[in-house]
Amino acid sequence: MSYLFLVAAALGAGLINAVAGGGSFLTFPALVFTGVPSIVANATSTVALFPGVLASAWAYRKEMETLNIPVKPAIVASIAGGISGAVLLLSTSQKAFDAVIPWLLLAATIVFAIGPRVTTIFKRKSWIGPKALVIFHYFVGIYGGYFGGAVGIIILAVWSLAGLRDIHAMNAGRTLLGGLMNAAAVVLFIIARKVWWAQAAVMLIAAVIGGYAGARIARRLNPSLIRTAIIVFGLFVTVAFFRR
Numbered sequence: 001m002s003y004l005f006l007v008a009a010a011l012g013a014g015l016i017n018a019v020a021g022g023g024s025f026l027t028f029p030a031l032v033f034t035g036v037p038s039i040v041a042n043a044t045s046t047v048a049l050f051p052g053v054l055a056s057a058w059a060y061r062k063e064m065e066t067l068n069i070p071v072k073p074a075i076v077a078s079i080a081g082g083i084s085g086a087v088l089l090l091s092t093s094q095k096a097f098d099a100v101i102p103w104l105l106l107a108a109t110i111v112f113a114i115g116p117r118v119t120t121i122f123k124r125k126s127w128i129g130p131k132a133l134v135i136f137h138y139f140v141g142i143y144g145g146y147f148g149g150a151v152g153i154i155i156l157a158v159w160s161l162a163g164l165r166d167i168h169a170m171n172a173g174r175t176l177l178g179g180l181m182n183a184a185a186v187v188l189f190i191i192a193r194k195v196w197w198a199q200a201a202v203m204l205i206a207a208v209i210g211g212y213a214g215a216r217i218a219r220r221l222n223p224s225l226i227r228t229a230i231i232v233f234g235l236f237v238t239v240a241f242f243r244r
Contacts, residue, residue, distance in 0.1 A: 002034040003202050010048055010203035014210020015217070016233070017152065018056040018175065023049055024148050025237045027203060036196055038094055043194035046148060048203035050182035052211030057179050059212050060172030067173040068164060073134045078177045081141015082184030089146045089185075090192050101147055102241040104154075109234030111157040133162055137177065144181030145188075151178050153234045 009030035013023030024045050031041035057064075064071075089097070136158045144151040155174035164170055189195055 003199075006030055006034060006199055006203050007206045010052075010206035011210040013049055014052040014056075014207040014212075015214035017049065017053050017178070017207075018059075018171075018211050018214025018217070023052075023207070025240070027207075031196075031199060034199070036199060039089070039097070040194050040196060042089065042097075042147060043189035043192075044196050044200045045203075046182050047186050047189060047195050047200045049207050050179055050186055051204055052207030052209075053175055053179035053182060054211075055208045056211040056214060057172065057176040059216060060168075060175055063166075063168045063172035064176065066166055067169040069133060069159070069162075069173065070130045071173070073130075074137045074173075074177060075180060077134045077137040078141040078144070078181050079184045081138040081143075082145035082181035083188065084138075085142040085145025085147075085181070086185035086188040087145075088142065090188065090194070092146075097147070098244070102238055102244075104143060104147075105234065105238040105241060108154040108157050109231060109238055111154075111161065113231050113234075133158070141177075141181045141184075144178060145185035148178070148182060148185075151181065153230055156230065 006027075009026045013026040015023075016026065017023035024042075027045040027048060028041055031044055032038055036044060137155075140151065140154050140158065143154060152171075152174045155177060156170055159170050159174075
């Protein structure tokens with residue numbers, strides 16, 4: 001029953017990651033609930049989800065062509081940030097880990113919600129330039145490697161403040177960059193032996209299926225509905241972690 005529970009959580013997480021991000025808020029609690037220590041649960045969740053995220057990125061490959069950001073520098077910054085974040089997690093106490101996550105989620109959700117209004121006020125002036133955007137991606141990568149819950153929301157928030165509006169292209173880009181952050185962290189988690197492989201294996205397969213299917217579904221949805229769903233989801237997981 002525990003493994004069926006983990007499969008269901010991973011399938012849902014793959015779908016959520018493709019549509020809005022934040023799938024680890026299903027897999028991480030599911031692993032803890034089935035008896036996996038929290039730091040190990042975080043590492044195992046990352047290993048299980050990153051192939052599904054990359055599957056979504058492949059499904060989104062056509063939309064990536066219209067993404068108006070410096071893609072290659074952002075990829076390098078995201079990988080470097082993911083490595084830094086994984087190192088930070090491996091040297092952090094559980095108490096500190098639990099305390100910081102809700103505040104990061106709250107800030108990201110608020111920024112994403114108000115981003116379009118802010119850019120309208122500034123009349124789409126380039127007040128976040130390409131270089132600043134790459135630097136932002138490094139720090140987002142740190143968060144992605146450290147925990148990664150709702151990292152897609154953070155990426156979309158930054159891009160909203162930079163004036164991007166094509167939600168489908170944004171979904172494609174944040175899926176790719178989020179997957180690369182996770183991939184960088186996965187290498188360190190494996191080296192540090194923080195992964196429980198039996199749980200990771202069954203969740204990985206389910207997450208790949210959910211990730212690819214979710215990318216197909218998201219492409220057909222109204223962009224405003226996707227944005228609203230992301231905001232609501234961000235608020236939900238923020239409240240859940242504050243209560244935790």
